[in-house]
Amino acid sequence: MLQRFLDPRVLAGISGLDLVAKTVVQGFISGLHRSPDFGFSQEFAEYRAYTQGDDLRHVDWNVFARTERCYLKRYRGETNTQLMVLLDASASMGYASQSVTKLDYARYLAASLCYLANQQRDVAGLIVFDDEVRDYVAPSSRHGQIFRLLHAIEKAESGSRTDFAKPFIHFQQFLKRHGLVAVISDFYEDPDKVIRTMQPLRFRGNEVILFHILDPREIAPGFREPALVVDLESRESLEVSPEYVRHEYRDKMDAHIAALRDGAMGAGMDYFLMNTGRPLDEGLREYLTVRQGRM
């Protein structure tokens, strides 16, 4: 059931990004209830003996009545983690070998992350970029923030080519408070350059997650015959042969993914490859794992 709801092709049939995000997150959370390993905010954490100077408002008087000892209740979820979603809306994200484009998938993921953050009362923000910053929703925990985020995500359209360096200058202006940064992109860039661009965010104390969005046909293009491929960003074209794609292209793509993963790990970032043919919950799980680490 969970798999069916989180299938990108099923989600594409749901109108309204808020409903998509709600469906994904609620379905995902209901699935998590079965897992004893996960827990999150607003939950009871522990009792601690009262010491002088502690706020008396946190004393559990019921316990005192039974035991005549003062204990303080400690809660989790009182953190105020900031989630910043960086959504790549370059032209290459408009590619689709099936009904869902990479950008659609990225939007579902971004909306689900924002919705989940909002559910946990985390502060969430959004930056949509290609070679420029196309849209920006400042992080906030105010009422109605989720709708602003979803609106910005929904109107994101594939633009021109990707350039990490140029918009990240602006990111650093926007990201004054350290928190959690989710970068959703297809990363058609030199892995070193991507890592170098992201490293300042990590130095500022942010947890950085790289969501690498790739279509199944990008990983393994099954060309039957020689094809003239046209670059969606540069509009350049090249003739490719099936056997080249079958062997050398795969090697290069695997090398690119491996370099990105290794670079991210080396820089203390998290990397997660998201295949648009697979369910969204893997991305959410990755987010929550990192989120747990910050509490």
Place this chain on the structure above:
Amino acid sequence: MGFLAPWFLAGLAAVGLPLWLHLLKRHRSTPTPFPSIRFFERRTQSSIKHRRLHYLLLFAARTALVVVLALAFANPFLRWQSGAGAGGRKLIVLAVDNSFSMRQGGRLERAKREALAVAARARPDDRVQALAFASRVQQVDAIQAIAPDDGASSYAELARALRSLAPAAGLPLEVHLFSDMQKTSLPASFADVRLPDGAALILHPVASGPLPNYAVESVTAPARVFEAGARVQATVAGYGAPAATERVSLVFNGKVQASKTVDVPANGRATVEFPAIEPPFGGNRGEVRIDSGDAFPEDDRFLFSIERSEPRRALFIHDARDPRSALYVETALDASPATAVKLDSLSVEQAGGISPDKYAFVVLSDVAALPAGFESAVARYVREGGSLLITLGPATAARGRVPILNEAVVPARYEAAESSDRWEGVRFFQAARVESRTARVEARLSDSTPLLMEQRVGEGRVLVFASTFDNISNDFPLHASFVPFIQQTAQDLAGVARQSPTLVVGSHLELGTGRRGAAVEVLGPSGERALSLEESTRAQTLRLDRAGFYDVRRPSGRQELVAVNPDRRESDFSPVPEETLALWRNTGQPAVGSASQAEAREERRSLGWYFLAAALALAAAESVLANRYLSVNREAP
């Protein structure tokens, strides 16, 4: 190499199809959007070069497939030489003509030498079969053992033997014919010399060319004479010979009786007659020969036999009231002295103590009843080989049965029934209807009533004439046809042939040894016995294979001298026309040259099936290559 259907080579134009597929079509790729071509950069070019190398292999397979298919449909063939030096296993038939004409000038020896030479050239895996043929075909084990024959060569017999030999051998035949190629050896119907399918005929003519030849073609002489003054007539023929005057001699028992010269026209015939000869009593070996001599002396003599004896006597038994029949018959017999039969006419009453054994034949002319002893004597006489003529009239019809035969007789009357066949105008008023199932009917009346019947009784035979010779029941004795009828019937019954029993080599002599223990003794031309002891009692006929005199001694004690001459067709050395020989060779298979040309006989071997098999192999290779290069990669990402 050539093509049986060269117009299919136009299919080679289809080579353009793979050319177009590989060199033109692939440049028209449909643009495919892709997120980034960063991984298809410079090395993509080298990749395409690599692919082209592989595609060239596929291109070559496809091109070769089209070419081979076009060639397969064009049906190419190879010309290859067959004969003594090439070809598969075959049966080599060496047919040596040993007919009478091959005696001329050592032709047979030359034929045998050439046959041995051909046999020596045969390959080890070939089978060789030697045949000797004249009027018959014989398989021989050794060519050197082939002896000359007196028969006439027959190419029809040879072809028949080859047609029966071919299916039994199961191999293609290569027939080498060693003969003098006489035109007279060909049958009347050319279809009779048809060769078996696939047989190659190679001719080895051993005659140097046309040869002028004179021969005694025939001799006409009486077989038996009773007095001096008989006449012998001989025909001398020239075959392809100029006009010449030849000296011809008549010889009896080795002694020249008379000689004459005769002018033989060019390529024609002349008759020479020896009148009033007087041969010695008894059997005589006669011969008419050309004394001049020519290139082929073997046919310059013609043998015949002639017997001088007293006239034969016949017994004529008639009713006392019927003297007319005897008168008519005796008058008819006396009309020709050559008949040599004297009639003893007796009435029934006078026949009581007469023995029929000393008579050549007996006539019972409408007799009702015979003396008992005489009837049994006649019956025994017939059973032991005697001849009997019975005429049926009112007396016999009143008795109701045929004497001796005991067949039932039914009288019949006619207004004026006429006999059929040669007795035109003869009218029959009365005839007896004989109910016999064993008799052979020789003549019938116009209403199909049997008039003349023949029946064998024991060793002898009985002729039944269903009417009389008295000029009452019919008017036959008054017609001209009566005399030859009586004369021929008398000679036939008396066993006296009018002409000399001269036979040709290859004919059969009737022996008629049906009676148990009765043996016929036949001495051949060299004096040897022609029959074994078993054959002498059982053989019905004897084939006369050699020329010369055959001395035949019948069980009845009668001795005959039979002269056998070679067939005079062998005297004509005119060769078979070359066109006819070419046609003959073509009956087996396509034209084959003469002996020298036949060594290099050309045949065609089709290669169409090989090309078709190659096309199938190429199609399979193309499928493998195309599957390897052009298949969709379905592996999961």
